Amino acid sequence: MTTKSIDWNIKKRYAIISDIHGNIEGLDSILDDIKKRDVDEIFCLWDTIDIGPDSKECVDRLIDMGIKSLLWNHELYLIRGTDIEPSIVWEEKKLYEWVKNQLWKKEIDYIENCPLYYELNIKYNNKPDKKIILTHYLIKNEKLPQPFESNHLKREISLLNKYYDEDTIYVIGHLHNDFDINGIEWIESIKRPTNIKIVESAGCSKDNYVSYTIIEIWEKIKFEKIKVKFDRNTFINKINSIDFPDKDNIKKLFYWIDI
Secondary structure, eight states: OOEEETTTTTTTHHHHHHOOTOOOOHHEEEEEEEHTTTOSEEOOOOOSSSSSSSSHHHHHHHHHHOOOOOOOHHHHHHHHHHGOOOOOHHHHHHHHHHHHTTTTTHHHHHHHHOOOOOEEEEEEESSEEEEEEEEESOOOOOOOSSSSSOOOGGGGGGGHTTTOOOOOOEEESSSOOOOOOOSGGGGGTTSSSSEEEEOOSSSSSSSEEEEEEEESSSSEEEEEEEEEEEOOOHHHHHHHOOOOOHHHHHHHHHHHOOO
């Protein structure tokens, strides 16, 4: 864990990127857009590696720009091994091995030194303090080899209750696509707003756009989801030109590319 204290009367804007998954074209388009947005700092919720063709290039970009990054499952599989997750099948293990062979000591050392989460602590004078926890997904037990919740937030209502705290906001990735929590039928049993914000994928896309989020902290905390156009044709040509494990399933399931 890494903490950062923020004075509410000094406006701060943070860009949050998640789930790049080896898509350097998507990442570069987002970083170019961030430069125009008057952002104080960039955080990456990770899953930067695997699935797409440019894991090494994406990690190098984060290193070169000094972006604060967090660990998640794909990075944990790299440094702790795939046995921490029993559900991983043989094809996935072969992919993780292929990606690991693309990385050098520079990238692996960087990944090993990333924390599981960041806390942004906002101090107010006239109302309760707020805490924003940036993490790739909800942390079940940080002492476990695989410390994150295993079930999808959209399918397990108990997670909304388990992590609810009116003075804490969780900013997570992992799900790749945002969804209207208040529009889900079973939300009626909670009868209150959720304190969980979802950052969409910066790499896995079915069209010409990828996404990131800006958090503005001032008198109020504001979230803005930003869609950015990227060079999908170059990405598709690249992924078609190389061979790697489970390629056809990845193209279909994560990038909606016809096979």
